[in-house]
Amino acid sequence: MATDTPAAGLSNLAQEDRRFPPDPAFAAQAVASSALYEQARADRLGFWAQQARSLLDWSRDFTTTLDWDDAPFAKWFEDGQLNVAYNCADRHVAAGNGERVAIHFEGEPGDTRTITYAELTALVKKCANVLLSLGVRKGDRVAIYLPMIPEAVVAMLACARIGAAHSVVFGGFSADALRSRIQDAEASLVITSDGGYRRGKATALKPAVDTALASGADTVSNVLVVRRTGQDVEWTPGRDLWWHEAMEQADDEHVAEPMDAEQPLFILYTSGTTGNPKGILHTSGGYLTQVAFTHRNVFDLHPQTDVYWCTADVGWVTGHSYVVYGPLANGATQVIYEGTPETPHQGRWWEIVAKFGVTILYTAPTAIRTFMKWGEQIPAQHDLSSLRLLGSVGESINPEAWMWYRRVIGADRTPIVDTWWQTETGAIMVSPLPGVTTTKPGSAQVPLPGISVDVLSDAGEPVPNEQAGYLVLTEPWPAMLRGIWGDPDRYKETYWSRFEHRYFAGDGAKRDEDGDIWLLGRVDDVMNVSGHRLSTIEIESALVSHPKVAEAAVVGAADETTGQAVCAFVILRSGAQEGPDIGTELREHVANQIGGIAKPRKILVVAELPKTRSGKIMRRLLRDVAEKRHIGDVTTLADSSVMDLIASGLDSASQE
Ligand code: PRX
Numbered sequence: 001m002a003t004d005t006p007a008a009g010l011s012n013l014a015q016e017d018r019r020f021p022p023d024p025a026f027a028a029q030a031v032a033s034s035a036l037y038e039q040a041r042a043d044r045l046g047f048w049a050q051q052a053r054s055l056l057d058w059s060r061d062f063t064t065t066l067d068w069d070d071a072p073f074a075k076w077f078e079d080g081q082l083n084v085a086y087n088c089a090d091r092h093v094a095a096g097n098g099e100r101v102a103i104h105f106e107g108e109p110g111d112t113r114t115i116t117y118a119e120l121t122a123l124v125k126k127c128a129n130v131l132l133s134l135g136v137r138k139g140d141r142v143a144i145y146l147p148m149i150p151e152a153v154v155a156m157l158a159c160a161r162i163g164a165a166h167s168v169v170f171g172g173f174s175a176d177a178l179r180s181r182i183q184d185a186e187a188s189l190v191i192t193s194d195g196g197y198r199r200g201k202a203t204a205l206k207p208a209v210d211t212a213l214a215s216g217a218d219t220v221s222n223v224l225v226v227r228r229t230g231q232d233v234e235w236t237p238g239r240d241l242w243w244h245e246a247m248e249q250a251d252d253e254h255v256a257e258p259m260d261a262e263q264p265l266f267i268l269y270t271s272g273t274t275g276n277p278k279g280i281l282h283t284s285g286g287y288l289t290q291v292a293f294t295h296r297n298v299f300d301l302h303p304q305t306d307v308y309w310c311t312a313d314v315g316w317v318t319g320h321s322y323v324v325y326g327p328l329a330n331g332a333t334q335v336i337y338e339g340t341p342e343t344p345h346q347g348r349w350w351e352i353v354a355k356f357g358v359t360i361l362y363t364a365p366t367a368i369r370t371f372m373k374w375g376e377q378i379p380a381q382h383d384l385s386s387l388r389l390l391g392s393v394g395e396s397i398n399p400e401a402w403m404w405y406r407r408v409i410g411a412d413r414t415p416i417v418d419t420w421w422q423t424e425t426g427a428i429m430v431s432p433l434p435g436v437t438t439t440k441p442g443s444a445q446v447p448l449p450g451i452s453v454d455v456l457s458d459a460g461e462p463v464p465n466e467q468a469g470y471l472v473l474t475e476p477w478p479a480m481l482r483g484i485w486g487d488p489d490r491y492k493e494t495y496w497s498r499f500e501h502r503y504f505a506g507d508g509a510k511r512d513e514d515g516d517i518w519l520l521g522r523v524d525d526v527m528n529v530s531g532h533r534l535s536t537i538e539i540e541s542a543l544v545s546h547p548k549v550a551e552a553a554v555v556g557a558a559d560e561t562t563g564q565a566v567c568a569f570v571i572l573r574s575g576a577q578e579g580p581d582i583g584t585e586l587r588e589h590v591a592n593q594i595g596g597i598a599k600p601r602k603i604l605v606v607a608e609l610p611k612t613r614s615g616k617i618m619r620r621l622l623r624d625v626a627e628k629r630h631i632g633d634v635t636t637l638a639d640s641s642v643m644d645l646i647a648s649g650l651d652s653a654s655q656e
Contacts, residue, residue, distance in 0.1 A: 030435025076286030108339025138163030147196025170315025261285025279485030286478030295326030394531025426479030527556030583654020
């Protein structure tokens with residue numbers, strides 16, 4: 001399965017000697033303390049039980065913390081009951097914080113909405129009644145295909161409130177990707193919008209839903225449509241309903257029913273090493289405990305005074321855990337921005353920080369590198385003095401990007417938390433604690449309290465410090481995935497078979513001389529493009545489904561801004577006319593099959609692909625070519641002249 005050794009990325013890491021100890025003034029006010037590590041070390045399960053009880057309201061207390069008898073299938077807080085939506089909305093109103101702002105929404109065209117916790121609660125209750133009136137029941141699945149607008153949050157919480165699992169599909173995915181996700185989860189309802197605003201234009205979403213439903217997603221009985229842009233939409237009477245009309249007619253009152261801690265909360269599809277995306281299943285009590293704990297401690301949240309902004313889309317796990325569930329469980333005030341950073345100008349984010357007085361910013365290294373490219377004169381035009389903590393997620397942050405982030409955005413003052421986690425882990429696992437940890441640029445550093453990790457060799461032995469190995473999690477954690485939707489064997493095989501009793505994350509890592517963790521990138525066929533996970537094999541399958549393509553190999557080539565860029569090598573079918581536009585044609589095809597984010601940056605038509613004598617494509621060599629490196633060892637190739645041909649053709653590659 002692993003095609004690369006984790007040592008591959010090691011040479012990129014220079015020795016890093018810079019250290020940033022916590023500022024004493026910050027530490028004196030910090031939410032986190034080193035006592036958390038001690039408590040968790042002394043009694044890990046007791047620690048999580050205490051967090052669950054202190055951070056959340058339970059309708060029925062639990063008596064067991066973890067049931068691991070059926071490992072790797074975990075149950076946390078099993079006999080406890082709670083309602084996730086009640087914990088994220090109503091209880092803040094009950095505690096007298098109904099007038100606190102939950103969401104400052106900023107639309108890309110500049111329209112704004114302010115939603116208090118009292119208003120959020122009222123919207124969620126109404127939406128829960130809409131779902132019930134459409135026949136959605138506890139245990140059903142609802143697909144959500146929306147832009148970054150408050151209705152996405154309301155829809156997710158309304159599902160949680162009635163015990164229906166949501167499956168949010170990122171708005172950038174194609175009709176085909178939406179169809180396969182609806183089919184896999186057998187969703188009975190789709191919540192979408194006419195469209196949204198992106199890069200100064202109204203983009204459409206509803207047509208993709210219509211196409212998905214016409215091409216086989218036949219479990220869906222209704223489509224609820226938010227009016228965002230006002231553009232014309234096709235309408236199927238009886239099936240399609242306007243959100244605003246349904247909400248207007250819905251009852252105001254809805255009493256949240258207690259749910260079992262293990263009630264499915266959501267399914268979120270993510271790319272793996274094989275063809276179809278996996279439906280990662282998360283449940284209620286353990287997930288909410290860990291997202292609330294990490295959001296509070298990793299971001300040093302002071303809910304009365306902080307204004308928090310996580311720039312992720314709700315279509316990704318970061319949006320689930322750190323836009324919706326973590327911040328709202330903690331009663332935070334947050335910013336939600338619909339659009340892109342350069343619309344209408346490259347200072348838009350910084351204008352938003354100044355406008356709302358954002359204190360905590362959580363974003364991805366790819367965004368930071370883009371801002372570096374645009375230049376520090378742009379953020380310098382805005383007042384960023386409200387910022388007091390900066391976070392990073394999605395891929396390793398290069399030490400220089402870390403330093404720039406701290407100096408230019410954080411005025412050389414703010415702590416930076418580099419947070420490692422995954423769709424599967426549900427919540428942050430490895431990260432400094434602000435006010436406690438002395439940080440190092442580029443390192444995610446230490447497992448959080450209550451989390452156990454190790455770095456193993458190929459043979460499954462812990463490797464010494466300074467040596468690369470595979471990152472594993474050695475104990476179950478509350479927000480862990482409960483499985484892959486409909487495929488328990490794939491769950492065991494993917495995560496629990498590489499090393500016995502250990503969760504295999506798919507990342508390479510090393511510990512430095514102090515024992516701090518450095519992430520070295522994926523060790524499987526998963527690429528990371530702008531912090532988004534893409535599968536090489538999924539894109540290869542999409543390319544091969546084009547009538548002109550006989551064979552395809554896809555690699556992620558290092559890219560200064562996006563981390564990796566998709567680079568495709570294709571062999572055309574005999575008789576297929578290459579034509580000047582084959583690159584554009586194939587790129588569009590991939591966009592239709594998966595979505596715009598999966599479009600190859602470079603496409604190279606080749607006569608042969610480098611293969612071993614047993615027929616395995618040697619992606620390592622293709623990556624060498626794509627990154628314009630000296631081509632490595634070719635002795636295992638069936639035909640070693642292939643690489644010369646490919647390398648000489650690189651300059652004629654179709655490039656976007
Ligand atoms: O390779 C790691 C990388 O992103 C993968 C998880 O992707 P996804 O499930 O889409 O979730 C992304 C947001 C949590 C990981 O296997 N990754 C994520 N955060 C970091 C990271 N790599 C290095 N450092 C990080 N902070």
